[in-house]
Amino acid sequence: MQNTPSRLMLKPAQLRLVLAIADHGQLQLAAETCAMTQPAASRMLAEVERRIGAPLFTRTPKGMEPTEIGATMLRRAAIALRELESMGSDIEALRHGHAGRARVGAVTGPAVGYLVPAIREIKQTAPASEISVEVLPSRDLMAHLAAGEMDFALARILPEFDSHEFDITPMRDEKVTFIVRASHPLSRAQVVTLTELSDYEWIMQGRGAPIREATLEAFAALGLSEPRNLVDSPSLLFTIAYLAQSDAVAPMSEEVAQLLIRQPVAAGFAVLAVQRELRVSPYYLLSLRRRPLSPLAQRLRAAVLRQAGV
Secondary structure, rough: OOOOOOOOOOOHHHHHHHHHHHHHHHHHHHHHHOOHHHHHHHHHHHHHHHHHOOOOEEOOOEEEEEHHHHHHHHHHHHHHHHHHHHHHHHHHHHOOOOOEEEEEEEEEHHHHHHHHHOOOOOHHHOOOEEEEEEEOHHHHHHHHHHHOOOEEEEEOOOOOOOOOHHHEOOOOOOOEEEEEEOOOOOOOOOOOHHHHOOOOEEEEEEOOOHHHHHHHHHHHHOOOOOOOOOOOOHHHHHHHHHHOOOOEEEEEEHHHHHHHOOOOOOOOEEEEEEEOOEEEOOOEEEOOOOOOOHHHHHHHHHHHHHHHHO
């Protein structure tokens, strides 16, 4: 009989029986290990040997011992069963969100406030999961979502995107704080007005950024001109470096400011006690309707909502 690859494809139960026979040296003990009767085990072994086209064991006074072909098959059978068990474990981990990949994004405030603790929560039980995070403006985040390149994002809804394409969960607005280096002349003032701040140097994100626009609107509401001495930068790292070396003022989300001034970071900055409270438009948790979330992304999304108390 000619052996072809299809004829040599054996079932996991057949592989387990052959391995059990090799382990115990007796068909009866192997059958008990595999929860089978001896006649059923004998028939299964005969079927395997028929498929192989050669005997796998010889019977000796010491028991059943593998033939040369049997020994070769046993090595391969052990490897195959290990791979099957590993595949089963991997699939179960994916099904329950303990493995796999998730790509998410957020504007800066919720990235610091909610994504960081949510990812830490997931990593407690899914250390092998691959989670990629982008911190970008809302326009870029929605573009990634619309292209199917992200699982979900914490972003503001912009009019150039069709909101019907997204599942939308309301989150909250962001409080704007003004941050300076700890040695800034106004860092210890009990109350600071925008009038006092208008002549200082500022560093902000570019025009159109919600926090910048909220800051400039606050100046305009008091009849004040926009700050003239201003540096534009979308980079948080550059902003921090610039603040540390100057008396500039930077508007930031409250979450980012608290990260910088509290332990364990405590990077030598202070939040100004500004008389006027500033808030920016709310953001949302967005995902693409036509793109179902993976189990891992579902777990991460639920963790973000728990962190936000939504």
